[in-house]
Amino acid sequence: MRRVAQPIEDSPELYGHATDSAERALERALDDDQAIGTGNGTRNGQDGRARGLGSKKRKTKGRIVVASLNMRGGSSGAVGDKWMRINQVLRDKRIAVLALQETHLTDGRLEGINDLFKASMIVLSSSDPENPAGARGVGFAINTRIVATEDIKITEIVPGRAAILSFRWTGDRVLRILNVYAPNGATENGEFWEVIDQKLANMRGRNPEVLLGDFNIVEDSMDRLPPHGDQESAVEKLGRLIGRLGMSDGWRRNNPNGRAFSYLQVASGSQSRIDRIYVSDELMQRAEDWEMTGPGFPTDHRIVSMSLANYKAPRTGKGRWAFPQALLTDGDFVRTMRKMGLELQCAMDSVGERSNQKNPQRLYQDFKTSLTVAARTRAKKLLPKIERKICALENDISALLEGNNPDKYEVAILQERVAKLEIKRFERKRRAVATKDWLKGETVSRYWTKLNAPQLPS
Template structure:
């Protein structure tokens, strides 16, 4: 049977339209080219929020007001939402309230307060602007998003919320199958299908090991076979049992929320995660990172002392003790051969190394109780899940109790961040300061260098190009260093003549007063003035030590001088 005449035959699924070469392969209304500042990789997630909560978006219990912080904290570019319960009016209100989000909703036509799917585009990361095409496939149940990002890369995502009734679910999957396999269809085949499927393909995805209705499972698998898609998380972790939904009533666990990805795109999907969220829902957030082909390796960057460590009195006291030890070593007589003690530069270098090592130690120790307890709860949940000696009911109850505690901790931490942000906005909002000016400032990602040619790589029989950012940085450094030595074999007399010619062209000279000032040795007050003028919030240098540390230490020294009686200082 020709591909154009394919019917709903599970044994002979149609060839995906992405591989066909006929007039209805392409989207009828092509999308514009992406903006230049789109990132080279984005995180895509899905979450069933089980309703919007309060009707008013200004009510603290409205769940949609928390979505903005969720996608920001988790660095999610595109979030698919199920049970959104959004109507057109509320969608417009949310888009007006959150200028960095673009929200598109497909409500249920029969009941606006039930079901419904939506897409949330985090423009801080995705940066696709208006370069989005949304199409409702089944109102309240299925929604298609098309966009182009980074170097004309296309991305098509299908957000689904399947019925819980097995017969209705089977009809739902068959309807989607027919919509795409119909020869008159112009729907593009999705790269990603994600959402709440309300069905599992394998008993491993249910805590009780139950098989779901086989006819409904077949309908789902036929659709995925036609799309040539696979369950990305299960493909990555074939022997791991993890669940995305814990039923509050009977504590039953299952992996109903999933992300399917086209087989040709699997090598672009990394960092599959399943996370609890501080939003009242039985479901967990699932997400994956999608990268473009040939994305270079980018490391974690240089470690720098975090600001919260600078407020640790024990850490600052430790730095002062290290400083006193440094002064004692500097006061020692210098050996002529420098065998017994290193020179001043090496002592100073070791002092800064000790500062960084101490900061790393204190940074780990000063983690909040909530963060430490979260790690403990996660470990306990994994241990209970792995303990097959427990009865199923006891295991489910234990996991439900631990999950509830984890949700409470996440909610507390989430709420604390919201309160801190609100307090800062109250104090610094609409005042001329760095915080206020950066609120609406666009922060586009930097242009990415994918590869760099290795000098003489071919001649040396090694790689011609590198994709590692550290190697590219070294190549660039060596290139610019070599430029400084280029054409340096000049005649000494010609060089001296050129220098004098350049100097003679300078008419301005120092006055006697300026010459005297430049010849004067620096004093402590000069150093303190330079330290005071150093700007806060700037990126530290290669040593990872910010200006704020030296300012804090100087303030502690001044406070100590004020507190000590003058007689003891004499």
């Protein structure tokens, strides 16, 4: 079983446009743009990325995001544009490990990907032995900004269908993640779970704590639209495997009556939640942020994700809210802030005799509260139009699914609109950064200096 492919010589024939220096610069520029940050409000102390200057050995972050996506192949070319998008997904969503299905990776293509992205991402793969370039394949895209790569190991369970990733998480704790791409046919699907159950039972060491991927089957009829159950024998065999591993469906456990779907069949309008994440009972209490989001590039599946907290780390609160930096250059908000500040100053000057109800401390607290409300209100108005459209459509979808008999075609139309907007938003960011790099990439400036500075160990 291969681990990380060794780098090979750069050649335009191998990569096509992907090896162009501008493309490499764009990837670095996107990294730089992410590190500097833009105008999104954050919780101080929770979102920043600090670089340590002491030890050069990387350590996996305490809270990590684990996700899964059926990518429907890697597109044409030795590397393919889709892998550029995968790298951006890891970066933008701060995903530590992204389990992938339908990777369609050959050895040569895997080497090319790992050479191109060696500074930010490595890919481990289990390919289909009969047709690696055109069918099946499972893999893991690992964000090297977050995960320590020294002790990473991949174990093949079913070639092209199931593999386990092991990596050091915290201290001596090793996290084991099982990625599956189950067959479509009901009979083959049931047999697949039996094979995995038997192989895991015969393996030495601990069982995986996370099971995720494309199951091509649902356990509950409400996970399909229109609602209907799957073949009982296949569902029972999957249930036995999950029961033996001591796992449960995290999203369903946190949304017992909720309805959301990860796969849209455009031709029929049918949807299902065949992409899921199961975690062990031990990890369930540390798992949060169960989400389904669009990847930002064409695929009929959505990303399913959750975050895991370091079980040894001290409890960390949510931090304090900080308004987006973009408000500091917004004329309307600056005028509002100045007006409120002058009113505060006048109020403090006229306090007179101090009392428990009227004193500078209370006035200043009221000022901060009012300023926060004004900042939140203005920030919502400044939210890009595309973000408002996506939020509105998602609210409409949720409202439809809460009904007794939602129209699958209406839901599918709205879901397709959301996907198109997500793709547009994703590409808009790449174009904006590419334009900035074209303007400043060859100019001696702060941007150029940061872009070409050596990467410090984290």
